Amino acid sequence: MELRQLYYFVKVARKEHVTQAAEELHVAQSAVSRQIHQLEEELGAKLFLQKGRNLQLTPVGQLFLKRAEVILADLERAVMDVHEFLDPERGEIRLGFPHSLGISLIPEVVAAFRKKHPNVKFRFKQGMYPSLIRDVMKGEVDLAFVSPCPESHEHVSGQTVLTEELYAIMPPNHPLAGEAVIDLAQLKDETFVLFSPGYSLRPIVWDACLAAGFTPNIGFEGEETDTIRGLVAAGMGVSLLPEMALYASGPLQPAKVRVQSPRVTRTIGLIYRSNEKLPLVATVFQRFLLDYFGCKMNK
Structure with a gap:
């Protein structure tokens, strides 16, 4: 089994269409179909069923998708960790926040941070309180602003900043x-x-x-x-x-x-995953934010 097969499988599962997946992957449709077919042969199970012009995951396909997404997310984080270890000034910060903070607060703090760290990139994700908590837990974002800051949570820690x-x-x-x-x-x-x-x-x-x-x-x-x-x-x-x-x-x-x-x-809190070390570049940003808002980092 190859990583390429997992990438193609996840893309087709999300798009529910081989042609659209191929276009987004910038490869031929036949190449995608061939990799999916080989993956199904190796697993000994059908992953997709035809439903009109689209594809639908089989129950086995749904189970495999969950595992494949975890594998690819771990791989992406591993590559990111290596890059950040080599040069944390050129890493990427994945930040979540509610829409109301995107009008002024997020642009202000990001602009202030990038004056000191101009090569750091940002990937933003907006959402409501439950989805932001979930995004932090699943590792889709490293840090998130939420309102209010959860007082007690099994998987998420943080502090009120404003x-x-x-x-x-x-x-x-x-x-x-x-x-x-x-x-x-x-x-x-x-x-x-x-x-x-x-x-x-x-x-x-x-x-x-x-x-x-x-x-x-x-x-x-x-x-x-x-x-x-x-x-x-x-x-x-x-x-x-x-x-x-x-x-x-x-x-x-x-x-x-x-x-x-x-x-x-x-109240507005800054949250992150409990008992898990942040990427180096996210740690730099976290310290910057706590200093920006005049907060003390929890030990």
Whole structure:
């Protein structure tokens, strides 16, 4: 069995199509088909079934895919470890983060880091809280920003690096738009624009409203801060967003007002796999981040 066969098999399994896999691999379709056929002969089992124009994994194929992906991921990490050992200044950092941090925080810290380490590359992956935890556990990213930082987790460790205030946002013509501060209870009769279930900001806003003595009336839901901000600016309701999610340009922007009671915040943590040494280049970046945010590294 050759590594090439595993590469081809995984690519075909993901694309569910030999032609598309061949195009992405930059090889002839016949070469891919031949390698898959040889792999099936060596295993003594069919890995794919024809389903229309696409291919579908057999139960054996699904089992083999899981093992093959682990083998290739370990190989990729081994090659990366060698390159980073030889020159950590030219390694690659795989970083995960939620969409709300991609507007300003991630560009700022990456730009600051690359001033000192200009040859380091980055591979980014955005996601929700559960998927980011999963990506760290599976080794798909080395470090991830999440909100909140998990207090106790079997496979993931980390520390809180930032506490951020959430602001009330409302249409520019809203009666409270000109206020310096408000109590959240003043919005109890408003329609709220919230994140969809599964996003960490949703329970923060929901719990804050309950603490203010009311249950929010949800009129609209969205999956990105840009969507929430835009819907509010367009007069569809009110919401609460972190300040860094309000850095945007354009003619249609909501008014932002500080909430004094209850004070609404979110914590942001930097997480990594427990009991596993980070790649050298990721360790350099981790130390940079903790220094950037004024944190002390956990022992």
